[in-house]
Amino acid sequence: MAASPALAALTDADLTLARPFARDVDEVQRELRTGGGGLARGDAAERLAVAGPNLLREPKRTPAWLRFLSHFNDTLIFILLAAAAIKAVMGDWLDFWVIVTVAVINAVIGYVQEGRAEKALAGIRGMLSSDATVRREGAWTTIAAADLVPGDVVRLMPGDKVPADVRLTAATQLRIDESALTGESVPSSKSTDPVPEDAGVGDRTSMAFSGTIVSAGQGRGIVTGTGAGTEIGKIQALVGEAGSLATPLTKQLDSFGKVLTLVILGMALVMMIIGRYLHGMPFAELISATIGFAVAAIPEGLPALVTITLAIGVQQMARRNAITRKLPAVEALGSVTTVCSDKTGTLTKNEMTVRTVISPLARYEVSGLGYDPTGTIVPAGGGDLAAVLAVADLCNDAHITPGDEGRWSLVGEPTEGALKVVAMKGGTGGSGTRRVAVVPFDSENKFMATLNEAADGSRAILVKGAPDRLLDRSLTQRGSYGAAPLDRSFWDAAVDELSAQGLRVLAAARKPTRGEDVSIDDLEDLEFLGLWGIVDPPRPEAIEAIADCHAAGIRVKMITGDHAGTAVAIGREMGLIPKAHGDDDVRVLTGGELEALSQEQLKAVVRDVDVYARTSPEHKIRIVRALQSHGEVVAMTGDGVNDAPALTRADVGIAMGIKGTEATKEAAEIVLADDNFATIRSAIAEGRRIYDNLRKSVVFLLPTNGAQSLVILVAVVFGLTLPLTPVQVLWVNMVTAVTLSLALAYEPAERGIMNRKPRAPGGSIIAGRELGFVLLVSLLIGGATLAVFGISVARGSDLDVARTEAVTMLALGQLAYLFNCRFLSRSSFTTAVFRGNRMVWWSAIALLVLQLIFTYVPFMNALFGSEPLDLIGWALPLVFSLGIFAIVEVLKAARRRGE
CATH class of the missing domain: 3.40.1110.10 (Calcium-transporting ATPase, cytoplasmic domain N)
Known part of the structure; x- marks a missing residue:
């Protein structure tokens, strides 16, 4: 009975063979202590104990409760929860529960929309073979692929999924489909001859790789790598190490939240000092006023607004065959400056x-x-x-x-x-x-x-x-x-x-x-x-889409496993390379050339090269990182498992839905249902529309908080009665956020949206000029609210009625301002402001119905301290609201003249 040579003091190093593809078969057999008769069962068991099963590692899962709590990790929410804690200490349980409920609702929305946990590593594990034909003790037998060890002799037949990395010892007309691993559309012909040590994965013809499929012929070989030691295992490690990046929107919101937090805390401290030492306000009343100010200033509806706006965008993009797996990717697409695309099956049809x-x-x-x-x-x-x-x-x-x-x-x-x-x-x-x-x-x-x-x-x-x-x-x-x-x-x-x-x-x-x-x-x-x-012909629609991307200021780079000559020809046909350029003028980087460059050297040339050939998964990640070091927002497309690490690292990973592997789909934020590169162009336009609408929504929402906090600040500074209670502040914030703010999410795209350059990464979600505009509108709406409250008190109304009129003024003022915000860059004095977005009218009706409930339903009167209003109580806020609309249009005209 044939068996492998005897083993002595076997270690993991004995089972690890560097560059087996470049070694002769005899040397591989000698180093791994194996022979043509295969391993003895005892040898195999010992090797299995040392090398471990031929499986990819299970990823660490974040518990569901921890993922839920992560949605409270926001500076604005921290302030809100602190205000709730103070209310609990003071025994004001109604306000406490209202504030806590708002925070929990925001967290639930974020958790639900985040969807299922990342399954990229599980998708890669699913590519492994379940069994293998192996020679043990001189006889062929079928075992579970998980039990394979380095040194095993395996047999490959047409249709087989290669169970491990194998150094071929016999190959009869053997061809293996490695497209999922290398991106090449044509099966690779295999032989037993060693190849150079610097050969890329696609050129290692003496190897069969785990997870690839035998197209034709027969072969035998020695297992040289199992589990994490295989090429597919290395890709899994790259996926885990690639790390995901925060999208431009999340960075902007985080930066905005921190600045707003410092402003709110600073103003609250000043307000407490003035109220205590200038007006001698009782401590309990002052604390209540400060909490009211903080609650008024915090746009607690902003997280919900962002989440729901992005969720609406997900639905819109799904209609365009772009399925979104991760919510922030909807907006991130709109800020993309560079698209790195795999060639086979993405830019081309993958049909020879x-x-x-x-x-x-x-x-x-x-x-x-x-x-x-x-x-x-x-x-x-x-x-x-x-x-x-x-x-x-x-x-x-x-x-x-x-x-x-x-x-x-x-x-x-x-x-x-x-x-x-x-x-x-x-x-x-x-x-x-x-x-x-x-x-x-x-x-x-x-x-x-x-x-x-x-x-x-x-x-x-x-x-x-x-x-x-x-x-x-x-x-x-x-x-x-x-x-x-x-x-x-x-x-x-x-x-x-x-x-x-x-x-x-x-x-x-x-x-x-x-x-x-x-x-x-x-x-x-x-x-x-x-x-x-x-x-492998280019998709005609992809050629047009690339031209549109160039017009929008977006660079498109092709990263492929094909040879340089094929890549250049396809690149020229796709419009990636100007046809006027001769071959000597075309800058192409191959995997070997890229390997010789340091990361700093690659950073120096990466923006000037639009075609990369014979690349490996490691090369793709290096290219993405080099682009990101220049502040580029990178979208990476692909369909093979070799693309998964780069998709994970990119700002937006885009997978092909029809021909893409499960590993690629799970690593991506966006999946194209039609495998059409042109869909990316449409998705980018949709992303830009969503960001525009999100920015409009923020510009619309902030004056609500600004006006409320201004009302409370003025009341404390001048020693006046508070026109609003904390729970009334929360009511106005939430009712405008879930009704009026959402209307702007349905605004159609602005004219020429794909003819402008990508917005610069970084900065705030609203520019300094817009912030000044928000402050002026806040003063306008806040001043109108104080005026209505003062007139109501002067008319002899009791405090609850006056406060109800103040709340109504804030709600109607925001409704008028909504029509101003539909067209921020042009006048709203046009009949077009009444057309093109039916959600504006549905939102207005919803706001009015909710405000009527707030005003006239008894249990709402008890909960929020509101009172029914007479006709004058409605007429005064309505007149002031029309005045706000007209004055804001004057401010917009002044802004346009100043630009």
Whole structure:
């Protein structure tokens, strides 16, 4: 019974092999103490105890209660809770419970909208294989993939998910789909030969990586990495270490909250000193007034306003096929300055397509994209074209099948799918033709051949493969009147031309025969038929979307695992590279070149490079970090697990919903339901609209707090009776926040929203000029409230009636100001202010109904100290509100002249 060599004092270091892809098979076997017969069960058990199971680590989960409490971690909420605590000490339990209820409601809204916890690591774990075929003690057996250890010998068959990182020891026509790991759209051909030590993941042809899928052929290999030691495990570690960043909005709100807190505390202290030492107010009354001031000044409705506004934005974006997983990402999209996009499946269709056919007699251009056989070949016809298309159709194992909603799907290799589709576009069909024998594709020979029999009984060998291999085996080429001598220089030039365009080039050849079988020895003296130029085509809508992004001041950078030549060609076609630039003028960074740069050197060039090729997950994170070091707000798109770490690190991670892996979707903030890059353009425009509306809402909401706090401040400073109680202050704050403020969230986008540059990152959510405007409006509404309160008292109304009129004045004043805020940059003296947003009217009705309840319902009178009003009690606030609307329009006109 064969077994591995004996083990002595086995350690983790003994099971760790650096760069196995660059080592000979014999050296790998010797270092890992294994042999062709596999491991003995005792050896495997000992290794499992040292290396651990072949599983990815479970992420640490934040408990639900801790996530809920995190929503109280806000300076404004701290002040609110402090005010509630003081009220509890004073025994004022009604005010205490009202304040606490407001804080809890805000936390609940934030917790619910935050949604499910991050599951990116779980999504990656789901990519691992569940079982493996392994050789133990000289016999093949199936075990759980979790039990694999370094040194195990495994077998790979078509359709298998590779269970661990494997150094191949045997590869027969082995091709593995590594698109989820490397981003390459074409399966990688594997061999047993070592590769250079500096080879990137996509160039390590001697390795099979955990989580990838065997497309064709068979293979064997030695397990060199399990669990966290695999390439996919390293990506999981990168996801965990990448760290998420606060969005521009959360930074602005945090900064705004801290400044506002200092202002409120400072003014409250001054107010207490004046009230105590200038007017000799009783301590209990002064504390109540100070709390009333603090509650009035704190925009406790702001967190709810932001959350609900963003939630409305989520619904709007979902209608545009952009599904939002994390609420702040809605606004963050609007501030994006750079979009870093994966190529395969994001900018391109991830469906190989024949663009060009070159025969000895003509050149043909092919229209249509992807696996949809709708398209034409121009010029049409030609006997030489028919011969090339016959090879595309018959020397082919792929099938194209129609699916739902007009979609076509491929069964087989992407390249063969492209050839099958071009044959369908040319009207070629294999009816009446029978395949007699086949020489399968082999990565060493780089060609495939079939022996086919036509309906009339004639037979021919049809061959497709690498142009150089077929040219070496060809003697003639198809001419106008039969066979002609092979023009090797013509074909070499044609191959170079197509390759320079970023096309993958395949060749076709044939040979008449009467044989019953076909072998490699028969593939000599072929008749060369022509070339196919194949590409993963750009999405047409993505080209237009990139142009729109450029017009909006947003840079788009392509980061791909493909080779530099292909990346440059696609980049030029996408509009990422000006077509006037020659190849020598194009700045491209490959993974190897990027590896040689320090982070500081990368930071110096990162903004000047728009195309990155042959990149790894580590490179993508470095690029994102380098851009962010310049203050860029970065959106990263992708669909493979190799994109997950960079999506986590970016300001906004955007995953493809159809072709994206679960790991990528869980790492992203936004998932595109249609895998369409153009949807990103629409989502950015929507994000800008949401931010504009959010800023309008804040500019609208703050004067409520400003006016209330001003009323209380003036009353204390001048020794007057308080026009508002703390609970009445809370009522006005919440009723305006949940009715009127939300109306502005539905405002349509401003004209030319995608023709302006991205807003500068940092700063406050409202500019200094707007802050001055808010203060003036606060003075205006606060002054009107004091006037109404004073007139009511002068009319002989009791205190509760006067205070009810003051509350009504604040509510109606804000309603008038709402129409001012609909158009901050232009006049609201227009009939357009009454159109375009039905929510304005529904909100106005809701406010009036709530205010009527506040005024006339008995239990509300008892709860808030309000009293029913007569006609004059309503008329006075209404007249003042119309005056506020007119004066604010004058202030807006003055602002526009000053800009």
